[in-house]
Amino acid sequence: MSETTFFHMDHINKYYQMGDEQAHILKDIALDIKEGEYLSVLGPSGSGKSTLMNIIGCLDTPSSGQYTLHGREIEELSEVELADIRSSEIGFIFQNSQLLPRLTAQKNVELPLIYAGVSPRERKRRAREMLEKVGLQDRMGHYPNQLSGGQQQRVAIARALVGNPSILLADEPTGALDQKTGRQVMALFQNLNDEGRTIVMITHDMNIAAFARRVVHIVDGTLTEGGGTSDA
Numbered sequence: 308m309s310e311t312t313f314f315h316m317d318h319i320n321k322y323y324q325m326g327d328e329q330a331h332i333l334k335d336i337a338l339d340i341k342e343g344e345y346l347s348v349l350g351p352s353g354s355g356k357s358t359l360m361n362i363i364g365c366l367d368t369p370s371s372g373q374y375t376l377h378g379r380e381i382e383e384l385s386e387v388e389l390a391d392i393r394s395s396e397i398g399f400i401f402q403n404s405q406l407l408p409r410l411t412a413q414k415n416v417e418l419p420l421i422y423a424g425v426s427p428r429e430r431k432r433r434a435r436e437m438l439e440k441v442g443l444q445d446r447m448g449h450y451p452n453q454l455s456g457g458q459q460q461r462v463a464i465a466r467a468l469v470g471n472p473s474i475l476l477a478d479e480p481t482g483a484l485d486q487k488t489g490r491q492v493m494a495l496f497q498n499l500n501d502e503g504r505t506i507v508m509i510t511h512d513m514n515i516a517a518f519a520r521r522v523v524h525i526v527d528g529t530l531t532e533g534g535g536t537s538d539a
């Protein structure tokens with residue numbers, strides 16, 4: 308494993324017990340990601356994308372196989388250590404932004420810092436800085452229902468980034484957005500990657516996947532390398 312490898316997966320399998328049957332959801336997956344990569348995982352509905360994302364993000368564990376994240380063997384870690392990795396290493400973006408409706412944009416972005424024990428003053432400063440970065444400097448006091456879908460998704464991106472995670476994990480980040488707004492979010496991802504942020508983006512849409520530098524395909528739980536796109 309080279310020192311720039313960010314995570315390494317080998318022979319990853321995931322089974323779900325369904326009554327008497329075992330459903331084989333992820334099949335012998337091997338995947339390596341280097342620091343600073345921008346990877347898209349492209350596959351149809353039900354192919355196992357979210358299952359894979361949950362494993363990458365340490366929200367779930369594989370049934371078998373090896374997963375090393377930043378040099379640490381995930382299967383050897385306790386729940387507490389996993390929770391610590393989730394909050395310090397990983398920024399999650401879900402299909403629907405999952406903002407808390409009773410909190411302003413700024414407070415939503417501050418949330419991960421509250422859990423991390425950052426002081427109120429510093430939280431506020433960092434939340435405002437991130438909201439500026441995603442172009443929402445004039446919307447900080449708005450509540451989610453006072454924001455458009457694209458603006459809500461940008462708040463979610465700011466929230467995912469405010470703890471300065473080493474990797475951004477996004478599951479269908481443009482799924483709820485129109486084409487134009489989706490492109491704005493993709494432009495933002497591009498900037499983040501240009502700044503060196505590692506990104507894994509999950510999508511069923513090949514037009515969205517094409518924004519990433521590297522695409523892997525997942526079909527029926529099997530992953531195959533799809534080659535680069537941006538150099539083409």
Ligand SMILES: Nc1ncnc2c1ncn2[C@@H]1O[C@H](COP(=O)(O)OP(=O)(O)OP(=O)(O)O)[C@@H](O)[C@H]1O
Pocket residue numbers: 323324325330332350351352353354355356357358359511
């Ligand atoms: N907890 C579970 N128990 C049993 N089966 C599950 C569970 N979670 C997911 N599955 C099954 O695993 C398969 C993959 O699900 P997954 O959510 O990873 O798909 P996906 O590629 O993210 O699909 P979509 O694009 O629709 O979000 C599906 O067939 C689903 O029914």
Ligand SMILES: [Mg+2]
Pocket residue numbers: 356357358478
């Ligand atoms: Mg999914």
